[in-house]
Each structure stands twice: as C-alpha cells, then as structure tokens.
Amino acid sequence: DTAVSQTPKYLVTQMGNDKSIKCEQNLGHDTMYWYKQDSKKFLKIMFSYNNKELIINETVPNRFSPKSPDKAHLNLHINSLELGDSAVYFCASSQEGAAGVYNEQFFGPGTRLTVL
Amino acid sequence: QKEVEQNSGPLSVPEGAIASLNCTYSDRGSQSFFWYRQYSGKSPELIMSIYSNGDKEDGRFTAQLNKASQYVSLLIRDSQPSDSATYLCAVILYSGAGSYQLTFGKGTKLSVIP
Numbered sequence: 001d002t003a004v005s006q007t008p009k010y011l012v013t014q015m016g017n018d019k020s021i022k023c024e025q026n027l028g029h030d031t032m033y034w035y036k037q038d039s040k041k042f043l044k045i046m047f048s049y050n051n052k053e054l055i056i057n058e059t060v061p062n063r064f065s066p067k068s069p070d071k072a073h074l075n076l077h078i079n080s081l082e083l084g085d086s087a088v089y090f091c092a093s094s095q096e097g098a099a100g101v102y103n104e105q106f107f108g109p110g111t112r113l114t115v116l
Numbered sequence: 117q118k119e120v121e122q123n124s125g126p127l128s129v130p131e132g133a134i135a136s137l138n139c140t141y142s143d144r145g146s147q148s149f150f151w152y153r154q155y156s157g158k159s160p161e162l163i164m165s166i167y168s169n170g171d172k173e174d175g176r177f178t179a180q181l182n183k184a185s186q187y188v189s190l191l192i193r194d195s196q197p198s199d200s201a202t203y204l205c206a207v208i209l210y211s212g213a214g215s216y217q218l219t220f221g222k223g224t225k226l227s228v229i230p
Contacts, residue, residue: 033218043160043204043220055215090159101167102148102208105218107159 003027004108006091012114013081021076021111023091032074033092033105034066043090049074050096081115088112120207122221130229135192137224139205142186148208149181151190154223155201163203164190195228202226 004025013019025032031050037043047066048055054066063079078085091108119142129135137151148167152160164179166172166188172179178191188207192199202223211217 040222041154041202042222045217045219048215048217055211055217057217102216102218104150104162104165106162107152110159 004091004093004106006089006108006111008111009109010112010114012116014116015081015083017081018077018079019081019113020078021089021091021113023074023076023108024072025091025093025106025108026072027093027095027106029093029095029106030071031094031096032068033094034074034076035090035092035107037088037090037110039087046076046089047074078113081113083115086113086115120205120209120219120221122203122205122224124222125225126227127224128227128229129195131195131197133195133228135195135199135226135228137190137192137203137205137226139188139190139207139221140186141188141205141207141209141219143207143209144183144186146183146186146207146209149179149188150206150218151177151179151188152204152206152220153199153201154204160204192226195226197228197230200226200228 033048034046067075088110092105094105097103121140151163154160166179166181176193180189204223205221209219
C-alpha cells in the first residue's frame with residue numbers, strides 16, 4: 001500500500017501553461033505539505049496545511065496555490081509556468097503531535113516538472 | 117536567519133567502517149530532529165527521529181543530539197555499499213508568526229567503497 005502518492009510522476013509542459021499535481025495520503029495524517037527540490041538538490045518547504053490553517057513560505061510566488069478537497073488530499077496548482085519552476089515537487093504528510101513536538105513527515109515519490 | 121548546516125561531502129568510507137554525519141542548527145529552541153536518506157532520483161526516506169539529548173540507536177544507525185551545542189549527528193556502523201546516498205538533516209525551526217517548519221540541510225553525500 002502506498003502511503004503518500006503523487007500524480008503525475010513526470011510533467012513536461014510549455015512556459016505559460018497552467019498545471020496541477022495531485023497528492024493523496026492514506027496514513028490518516030492531519031497535516032500535508034508541498035516541498036520543492038531544485039537542481040542543486042536543496043529541499044525547501046512551500047506550504048503546510050491542516051484543517052486549521054495554511055502556512056505559506058513567503059518566498060513562494062502566488063502563481064502557486066494549494067487546494068485541499070479533504071484531509072487526505074492536497075493538490076498543487078501552478079499558473080503561468082516559468083522556466084525556473086522546473087524542479088522535483090514532493091508532497092509529504094505528518095500527524096500533528098503534542099504541543100512542542102513535531103512528528104515525522106513521510107514523503108511521496110515526487111513529481112519531476114520540466115518547463116520548456 | 118534560521119538554518120540547518122551540513123557538510124556537503126562527498127564523504128567516502130570503506131565498507132565495514134563507521135560513517136559519521138554531522139549537522140548544526142541555528143534555533144536554540146528546536147525540539148524535533150530527523151535524519152532522512154535520499155537515493156538519487158528517489159524521495160527522502162526517514163531513518164531516525166530524535167527529540168531528547170543523548171543517543172538513540174536503531175540497528176546500525178545511531179542518532180546523537182546535543183541541544184546545548186545545537187548539534188545532531190548520525191553514525192552508521194558497518195557501512196554497506198547500499199548505504200551510499202545523500203543524508204539529509206532536518207530540524208523543526210521556528211519560522212515566525214507562531215508557526216514552525218521542517219527545515220532541511222543541503223545534505224551530505226555518502227559513498228561506501230566496497
């Protein structure tokens with residue numbers, strides 16, 4: 001059973017297009033995340049979301065928007081794609097812990113986005 | 117600025133040796149620390165989590181945490197070629213406005229030589 005899944009695995013598109021990446025987790029976790037890993041392999045958080053709040057990394061352009069239809073899904077929409085958006089995007093999930101304690105995050109397989 | 121620092125390597129060790137991976141972090145108040153392993157072209161895979169000062173052992177892996185020195189390390193005993201990967205240190209850092217985020221170091225690439 002796949003714990004955190006993403007589709008598609010690969011996405012090749014033209015500059016200026018709008019695209020979406022889907023993420024689903026069957027772990028029963030209450031928090032989901034999107035990360036971007038650039039060509040230098042640096043992994044950086046973009047969003048975290050639970051049923052209480054959306055936390056956005058201030059460096060993320062507003063062309064990127066997360067959409068959560070329910071607790072098990074967090075999709076990533078990207079408008080007006082740019083060359084610099086080419087990267088691997090990872091979805092992750094975790095279970096909220098007690099105050100001051102943060103539990104492990106589990107990652108999906110990643111989506112390699114190439115913008116031409 | 118909140119940071120997690122790792123030596124990018126590459127770190128080469130012979131098969132059977134102990135590999136030692138180090139990480140420092142900037143937020144003295146951090147309470148949650150993780151080591152992930154990432155093979156080329158794959159997603160990060162959790163190896164260890166550690167929350168208290170001292171050592172935590174799981175099989176061939178030992179995580180060590182020293183909050184006073186803001187230092188966390190990972191030891192891999194009896195290193196195997198299959199351990200060759202990039203090891204990511206990750207720390208929950210305060211990101212402002214009452215929120216916390218998992219912040220990754222840039223990773224240390226480990227090569228275990230047969």
